[in-house]
Amino acid sequence: MSPLFLFLSFVALLSALGVVLAKNPVHSVLFLILTFFTLSGHYLLLNAQFLAAVNIIVYAGAIMVLFLFVIMFLNLNEDTEPHKPALAKFAAAIAGGSLLLILVAALRNVSPAGYDPANFDSQIGMVDRLGMVLFRDYALPFELASVLLLAAMVGSVMLGKRETGERNF
Amino acid sequence: MESLSKRAKVLTKKPMTLAERAYLPAIFQGLSITMQHFFRAATKKQVTIRYPEETRPFSPVFRGLHVLKRDEKGRERCTACGLCAVACPAEAITMVAGERKKGEEGLYREEKYAVSYEINMLRCIFCGLCEEACPKAAVYLQADKMAPPRFERDEFIYGKDRLVEPVSPDLRSKRGIQLTPEQAATLRTQTA
Amino acid sequence: MTLETLGWQGLVILVVFGLSLLIATYCTYAERVIAAFLQDRVGPDRAGPFGLAQPLADAVKMFTKEEFFPAGANRALFIFGPCLAMITALMSSAVIPFGNFLQFGSTVVHLQGIEINVGMLYVFGIVSLGVYGIMIGGWASNNKFSLLGAIRAASQNISYELAMGLALIAVLMMSGTLSLREITLQQSVAGEWHFWNVVKQPLGFIIFIVCAFAETNRTPFDLPECETELVGGYHTEYSSMKLGLYLFAEYINVFVASAVMSVLYFGGFNFPFQYELRDWLVSSRGMELVTAQNIITILGAVGVFLKIFAFIFFFMWVRWTLPRFRYDQLMRLGWTILIPLAIFNILLTGGLITFGVIK
Numbered sequence: 001m002s003p004l005f006l007f008l009s010f011v012a013l014l015s016a017l018g019v020v021l022a023k024n025p026v027h028s029v030l031f032l033i034l035t036f037f038t039l040s041g042h043y044l045l046l047n048a049q050f051l052a053a054v055n056i057i058v059y060a061g062a063i064m065v066l067f068l069f070v071i072m073f074l075n076l077n078e079d080t081e082p083h084k085p086a087l088a089k090f091a092a093a094i095a096g097g098s099l100l101l102i103l104v105a106a107l108r109n110v111s112p113a114g115y116d117p118a119n120f121d122s123q124i125g126m127v128d129r130l131g132m133v134l135f136r137d138y139a140l141p142f143e144l145a146s147v148l149l150l151a152a153m154v155g156s157v158m159l160g161k162r163e164t165g166e167r168n169f
Numbered sequence: 170m171e172s173l174s175k176r177a178k179v180l181t182k183k184p185m186t187l188a189e190r191a192y193l194p195a196i197f198q199g200l201s202i203t204m205q206h207f208f209r210a211a212t213k214k215q216v217t218i219r220y221p222e223e224t225r226p227f228s229p230v231f232r233g234l235h236v237l238k239r240d241e242k243g244r245e246r247c248t249a250c251g252l253c254a255v256a257c258p259a260e261a262i263t264m265v266a267g268e269r270k271k272g273e274e275g276l277y278r279e280e281k282y283a284v285s286y287e288i289n290m291l292r293c294i295f296c297g298l299c300e301e302a303c304p305k306a307a308v309y310l311q312a313d314k315m316a317p318p319r320f321e322r323d324e325f326i327y328g329k330d331r332l333v334e335p336v337s338p339d340l341r342s343k344r345g346i347q348l349t350p351e352q353a354a355t356l357r358t359q360t361a
Numbered sequence: 362m363t364l365e366t367l368g369w370q371g372l373v374i375l376v377v378f379g380l381s382l383l384i385a386t387y388c389t390y391a392e393r394v395i396a397a398f399l400q401d402r403v404g405p406d407r408a409g410p411f412g413l414a415q416p417l418a419d420a421v422k423m424f425t426k427e428e429f430f431p432a433g434a435n436r437a438l439f440i441f442g443p444c445l446a447m448i449t450a451l452m453s454s455a456v457i458p459f460g461n462f463l464q465f466g467s468t469v470v471h472l473q474g475i476e477i478n479v480g481m482l483y484v485f486g487i488v489s490l491g492v493y494g495i496m497i498g499g500w501a502s503n504n505k506f507s508l509l510g511a512i513r514a515a516s517q518n519i520s521y522e523l524a525m526g527l528a529l530i531a532v533l534m535m536s537g538t539l540s541l542r543e544i545t546l547q548q549s550v551a552g553e554w555h556f557w558n559v560v561k562q563p564l565g566f567i568i569f570i571v572c573a574f575a576e577t578n579r580t581p582f583d584l585p586e587c588e589t590e591l592v593g594g595y596h597t598e599y600s601s602m603k604l605g606l607y608l609f610a611e612y613i614n615v616f617v618a619s620a621v622m623s624v625l626y627f628g629g630f631n632f633p634f635q636y637e638l639r640d641w642l643v644s645s646r647g648m649e650l651v652t653a654q655n656i657i658t659i660l661g662a663v664g665v666f667l668k669i670f671a672f673i674f675f676f677m678w679v680r681w682t683l684p685r686f687r688y689d690q691l692m693r694l695g696w697t698i699l700i701p702l703a704i705f706n707i708l709l710t711g712g713l714i715t716f717g718v719i720k
Contacts, residue, residue, distance in 0.1 A: 026435075026438075026500060030438075030497070033493070049477060049478060049479045050479055050482065050539075052479075053479045053482035053483055053485070053486050054482065056486035056489070056490070057482065057485050057486045057489050060486075060489070060490060061485075061486060061489025061490055061492075061522070062489065062519055062522070065489075065492055065493070065496070065515050065518070065519055066515075066519070068493075068496055068500075068515070069496075069512060069515050069516065072496070072500050072508060072511065072512065073512070126478065127478065127479055127539055153523075153700065156696065157696055157697055157700060157701065160692070160693065160696045160697055161697055193567075196679075196682075196683065199682045199683060200678060200679070200682050202682075203399045203678065203681060203682040204399075204678070206398070206399050206400065206401055207395070207398045207399050207678075209401060210397070210398040210399070210400075210401045210402065210403075211398055216401060217402055217403040219403070219406075
């Protein structure tokens with residue numbers, strides 16, 4: 001394990017804990033962005049540059065901006081946080097604990113496949129290879145997903161379109 | 170509704186043409202206009218006056234900083250009559266009168282003269298009424314000098330040291346305008 | 362890669378870093394002079410010959426001003442905001458190829474900070490992070506105007522990033538690579554007529570440059586700092602060099618946007634007749650091929666900076682010509698005009714590639 005991997009994992013876990021534990025929601029969002037960064041770092045270590053860049057652009061650059069956007073508008077802070085009864089906290093602890101138990105039980109016996117250093121293809125994460133896989137093996141799911149996204153985009157444009165007779169100013 | 174004056178014009182708001190809606194032609198028109206100004210500023214002389222090096226020309230009737238005149242023999246003309254102080258609407262002028270002693274005839278023209286003569290330039294509105302009130306043609310507002318800005322208030326109270334015209338004919342002025350060398354030479358022959 | 366090459370490459374990175382800062386510094390001066398000339402004025406001409414020391418005077422002013430923290434501000438994030446804006450602005454110039462390569466003996470130095478095969482996506486990722494600097498700074502100021510500026514910046518950047526990316530896809534369809542260096546090299550091939558991408562992608566270029574104006578928060582899209590409505594927008598509460606960092610980051614972004622446009626659409630470090638010039642140097646002047654190539658590289662680097670300066674001038678020219686958009690007009694332009702146009706451009710490019718008109 002390289003020191004870079006250890007460092008990235010350390011920061012990733014720490015910032016992921018920060019997301020949950022931070023009192024201020026804006027701090028939570030910023031910790032989440034940091035987590036995405038470390039994940040991108042892991043992608044880079046796996047030689048998946050395209051995924052790393054897209055992770056930054058889509059998650060850190062667009063989705064988290066919208067999160068931050070909404071949280072800034074809501075102006076959440078400690079005063080406005082409603083007081084939770086002890087029963088709710090207890091139930092939450094039970095639910096979370098059982099999820100952890102299930103995850104541990106499921107992953108306990110998994111042995112990672114590993115790779116053979118002799119014939120490992122280091123170019124597997126490159127953008128052209130990824131494109132080949134997407135357009136050859138998974139062409140239909142890929143196209144369906146893209147049509148879905150296009151429909152969403154057209155829908156947003158249609159929502160923003162000026163209707164006849166509507167005047168803003 | 171029928172307009173009463175029958176002069177009202179009916180304005181119709183025409184829908185914009187495609188070129189107007191595309192907005193780009195208008196942008197290029199605007200850009201070309203500013204570019205013309207750019208080249209005009211870069212090549213021709215700009216209208217800006219770079220102040221400390223260049224100054225705007227004064228109007229010939231400009232009323233600027235006061236001066237206490239001397240006569241052609243180099244004597245102070247002011248007789249401390251106080252008419253200027255009375256005429257001053259801003260009450261900017263104060264003076265103390267004194268009697269001329271023996272042997273001072275070359276300094277003061279009349280028997281009574283101003284021992285101190287002060288103008289507060291912060292109060293003065295440069296109306297020129299003192300100049301009109303003066304019976305001895307002693308106080309004038311110069312057309313080429315101004316009271317410059319200063320840091321302290323008391324520096325704006327101009328005493329005789331800064332108001333009285335210098336003795337040398339080359340430094341003196343007429344109607345507030347610096348004497349030309351020829352005029353200074355004539356004055357020098359008169360006083361001699 | 363040997364240690365020596367790494368050293369050379371590190372030098373290139375340092376030079377690119379320094380150049381970004383220097384160009385941003387003199388952008389402040391150029392902006393004022395160009396604004397003055399467009400308005401028939403003189404502009405700053407007191408500090409040094411032609412006022413060339415003006416940026417230094419401004420820097421001294423910025424550094425010696427009072428540091429101010431608004432009441433109720435989140436202190437750490439208040440400082441972090443301008444830092445982030447500056448860091449992201451400086452990071453994005455790392456992958457831009459400012460020239461081909463210089464060869465000294467066996468050492469080859471590429472005039473590019475670092476070559477990665479997803480260079481364009483890297484620039485996009487970094488630029489999309491730039492908005493956090495504005496958002497965090499605006500939110501941490503504990504000021505309604507700052508918050509509104511930050512919100513405007515966020516929604517504006519997301520909206521225009523979409524159209525920008527779609528305009529870019531048409532270029533990528535032709536080039537088939539995300540590497541900025543490859544895209545540059547493809548725009549000029551020895552011995553045949555090869556046009557810069559702007560000839561093949563005029564519509565895409567117009568969409569891209571409009572989006573670049575919006576992404577860098579420059580007039581006519583400078584709604585985040587719109588002073589008639591929001592006092593100073595996201596930097597209302599900022600003073601001293603923290604404000605300076607925000608203003609500086611904007612100019613670095615302008616520089617990077619200009620560089621990206623000149624690389625993507627205007628051939629980067631290529632210039633007309635470069636191969637003919639190289640062959641002429643070799644055949645008529647009796648130079649070695651390596652020396653001739655080095656000369657061409659240096660000329661190309663000068664060329665790419667001339668292109669960048671032309672774009673920076675254009676940014677300033679537009680700023681002092683056009684009035685600001687209204688916010689709903691801005692959003693309408695982005696979503697209902699630029700995005701459909703960009704999709705149409707993708708379809709058009711796809712059709713033209715399929716029928717072999719362009720490649």
